[in-house]
Amino acid sequence: MAARNQGTEFDLGWLAKVRVNQPAVLRRAAQIQTQRAVKKDWQAAWLLRAVTCIDLTTLSGDDTPSNVCRLCSKAKHPIREDLLQAMNMHDKGITTAAVCVYPARVADAVKALKAAGCDIPVASVATGFPAGQTALKTRLEEIRLAVEDGAQEIDIVINRTLVLTGQWEGLYEEIRQCRQACGEAHMKTILGTGDLGSLTNVYKASLVAMMAGSDFIKTSTGKEAVNATFPVGLVMVRAIRDFYWRTGYKVGFKPAGGIRTAKDALNWLALMKEELGNEWLNPQLFRLGASTLLGDIEKQIYYHVTGRYAAYYDLPMA
Incomplete structure (x- = not known):
């Protein structure tokens, strides 16, 4: 992983200067x-490269130890071995970046990955995922329990109410406490951008999360x-980028939700290359x-190697 973001003091003056030109954002995104x-x-x-940046995820109500184990196996072998051999990539150690599960399934994932003999990190959602509407004490305890079970990365979710009501310092303090609860585990802060109301709120919430020490x-x-x-x-x-220029800390970025096609992945990689440069094109600073x-x-990949489209039985399921 990249060096940890140590965060900064809360700076309301920085937030007050935020202006987002929405038409320009939409044009650039397009x-x-x-x-x-x-x-x-x-x-x-x-x-x-996109494969190596994927947090392979299962967040379903019917998750069981068996399907988590299958997911971990797919994380270790994301692309069929003969396809990698055909591209002379079989010895490059290509795996997904992490496996992401609910806190209750962290121990299952850690056990499965250990049995498979690989060091892919386990990420766990926490803090009242997905709404973030439980008491702070409960959210912090959920983080601690996931870390105790072996999660090396924690995907916290913010309380969007604090954004919508302009309680920026309160948001900063909550994220700061979450960072402390994570200990050595890296923290990804989920903004829930679809609930934030405006691109200006998205920018401000991003800054507050980084000020409070978010690694992603x-x-x-x-x-x-x-x-x-894409505009978000x-x-x-x-x-x-602005946070890096001002503080020197490189913070990672993770788009999630609705990313289903190879074309989607290429577009997000292009965004990172165009806006942040090649330094961010790695799993230490970019996840899908x-x-x-x-x-x-x-x-x-199957089509690239064979020249034909795969039937449903040609590729193993995740």
Whole structure:
């Protein structure tokens, strides 16, 4: 992982100066998505990079130890071995970046990954996911329990009420306490951008989360009506860039929710390259939160290698 963001003192003056030009954001977001796409070997290479940045996720009410174990196996072997051999990538150690589960399933994931002999980190959602509407004491205890069970990354969710009512210092203090509860575990802060009301609120919430010591900022829980959108992503990565210029801390970015196709993954990679540069094109500073994305990427890799589309039985399920 990248060096930890140590955070800064709360700076209300910085927030007061925030202005977001929405038409300009929409134009730039559209421009990045309509740029000429990479093709052939370059596309395959970008897709393999995307695989290494995926937090392979299961957050369902019917999660069991068995399907978490299957997910962990897929995380270790995300692309069929013969396909990697055909591209001479079989010895590059390609795995997903992490496995993301509910706190109750952390121990199952840790056990499965240990049995598989791999060091892929386990990430756990916490703090009253997805709404964040439980008492702070309960949310902090949930973090501690997930860390005790072996989670190396914690995806916290903010209380969106604090954003919508302008309680920025209260939001800062809550995230700061969450960071303390995480201990050595890296903290990703989910903003729930679909609930925040405006791009200005998205930018301000991003800044507050980084001031409070977040190692990553993340768009969505995947449970909102509107999840990761390109304009929101653009605003968040520009907040990351501004925070880096002012403090020297590199904070990661994780879009999540509704990212299902290989084309989606390529677009998000293009956003990172265009706005933050190559330094952010790695799993230490960029993650894709997804449950079905990997399947489509593997289909595109299959087509690249074989020249034909995969049947449903050609590729193992996650």
